Amino acid sequence: MARINQHYRKLSAGYLFPEIARRTRIFQQEHPEAEILRLGIGNTTEPLTPTIIDGLHEGVSRLASVDTYSGYGDEQGDKDLREKLAGFYARRGVELESDEFFVSDGAKPDSANIQSIFSQESKVAFQDPAYPVYVDTNVIAGRTAGFDEQQGTYRDFVYLPCTAENNFFPELPKEQVDLLYLCSPNNPTGAVATKEQLKAYVDYARKHKAVIIFDASYSEYICDESLPKSIYEVEGAKECAIEISSFSKFAGFTGVRLGWTIVPKALTAEDTQPGELNRTWCRRQTTFFNGASNIAQRGGAAVLSEDGLTECRQLIGYYMENARIIREGLQSLGLTVYGGDNAPYLWLKTPSGMSSWEFFDKLLEETWVIGTPGSGFGPAGEGYFRLSAFGHREQIEEAVARITARLKL
Numbered sequence: 001m002a003r004i005n006q007h008y009r010k011l012s013a014g015y016l017f018p019e020i021a022r023r024t025r026i027f028q029q030e031h032p033e034a035e036i037l038r039l040g041i042g043n044t045t046e047p048l049t050p051t052i053i054d055g056l057h058e059g060v061s062r063l064a065s066v067d068t069y070s071g072y073g074d075e076q077g078d079k080d081l082r083e084k085l086a087g088f089y090a091r092r093g094v095e096l097e098s099d100e101f102f103v104s105d106g107a108k109p110d111s112a113n114i115q116s117i118f119s120q121e122s123k124v125a126f127q128d129p130a131y132p133v134y135v136d137t138n139v140i141a142g143r144t145a146g147f148d149e150q151q152g153t154y155r156d157f158v159y160l161p162c163t164a165e166n167n168f169f170p171e172l173p174k175e176q177v178d179l180l181y182l183c184s185p186n187n188p189t190g191a192v193a194t195k196e197q198l199k200a201y202v203d204y205a206r207k208h209k210a211v212i213i214f215d216a217s218y219s220e221y222i223c224d225e226s227l228p229k230s231i232y233e234v235e236g237a238k239e240c241a242i243e244i245s246s247f248s249k250f251a252g253f254t255g256v257r258l259g260w261t262i263v264p265k266a267l268t269a270e271d272t273q274p275g276e277l278n279r280t281w282c283r284r285q286t287t288f289f290n291g292a293s294n295i296a297q298r299g300g301a302a303v304l305s306e307d308g309l310t311e312c313r314q315l316i317g318y319y320m321e322n323a324r325i326i327r328e329g330l331q332s333l334g335l336t337v338y339g340g341d342n343a344p345y346l347w348l349k350t351p352s353g354m355s356s357w358e359f360f361d362k363l364l365e366e367t368w369v370i371g372t373p374g375s376g377f378g379p380a381g382e383g384y385f386r387l388s389a390f391g392h393r394e395q396i397e398e399a400v401a402r403i404t405a406r407l408k409l
């Protein structure tokens with residue numbers, strides 16, 4: 001008899017985005033005249049830049065000729081792209097070998113799959129609030145007994161609250177944890193960890209033989225040069241951290257699909273020698289994955305060219321200008337806003353102690369603007385609200401104009 005993987009039933013419903021869609025639909029039915037603007041989604045909106053389009057075209061053209069055609073490539077990614085990635089890190093002072101990089105179809109699948117190379121018994125810790133993938137995939141993997149409705153948390157998981165009181169970077173765990181997920185710049189809070197903050201975690205991980213899974217998908221949004229873009233800028237991190245990153249927010253590849261994961265050879269767990277985790281991730285990828293699209297990888301190589309990087313910086317500058325417009329608009333109303341200076345997300349403290357969902361309804365009703373309730377990212381997100389800087393400028397300006405004119409505070 002076939003039986004379902006019971007752990008899926010423990011998931012506390014895909015609540016957040018379906019609930020946003022439901023409330024939006026009802027509002028639209030009741031107000032057919034309302035032109036709803038969405039500042040809720042973490043999805044890129046602006047076209048790929050010319051150098052990258054050329055790279056993708058070249059990838060397509062190569063498939064049209066028998067001399068340059070290629071079928072399956074290395075599951076870990078084209079050697080050329082892995083070398084370019086190593087060069088990209090070397091330019092910011094991080095020395096890694098190309099076979100420490102694993103090219104993938106994105107940071108979401110990698111951050112979902114990486115837990116599978118670690119013991120079932122691992123005690124897992126998460127920033128709260130966090131990108132939901134880390135928690136949900138550990139639920140599916142069977143590392144929790146179930147959801148505790150009263151607490152709003154999963155049993156057996158360690159939640160590390162990130163609130164205004166700790167500048168949205170968590171205190172170190174008080175207990176032994178084995179896997180630690182960190183995301184900086186952070187989705188949803190927009191906060192960026194300093195080198196000192198990461199150093200404390202690296203020291204903790206080395207002392208406790210824990211492994212940090214560091215999601216750097218937004219690293220290119222860091223404008224402040226003193227902030228680390230890679231965890232490997234911290235000494236000792238190669239022994240205790242895996243870094244996952246992506247071309248999605250960096251270069252607008254959300255639909256193209258391309259990312260990478262770094263598993264250093266120096267990385268060890270309590271029961272492994274250096275090199276084994278690197279080989280194990282390689283084994284996992286070569287077994288479950290047949291490599292990223294060869295066209296996408298040509299595009300990725302173009303991103304890492306000098307012109308590609310310059311163009312991507314401009315593209316990111318566009319979104320960061322959106323972030324500035326939103327932040328200044330909200331601040332002009334006297335609202336308390338975090339993030340948005342080194343990340344494309346603004347994290348708003350809901351006014352007058354409203355709950356995240358109450359503010360969602362208020363914003364929708366009074367301004368026809370959609371955002372994302374902070375509580376959807378974890379219990380510590382209650383009382384906060386995420387606005388995204390991804391969008392066309394006119395829409396961002398219109399949304400901010402409506403908020404400043406119509407939101408009743």
Ligand SMILES: *Cc1c(COP(=O)(O)O)cnc(C)c1O
Nearest residue numbers: 106107108131187217246248259
């Ligand atoms: C958008 C996002 C990703 C990107 O995932 P891809 O699969 O590369 O598109 C990863 N992590 C976080 C926190 C994100 O917000």
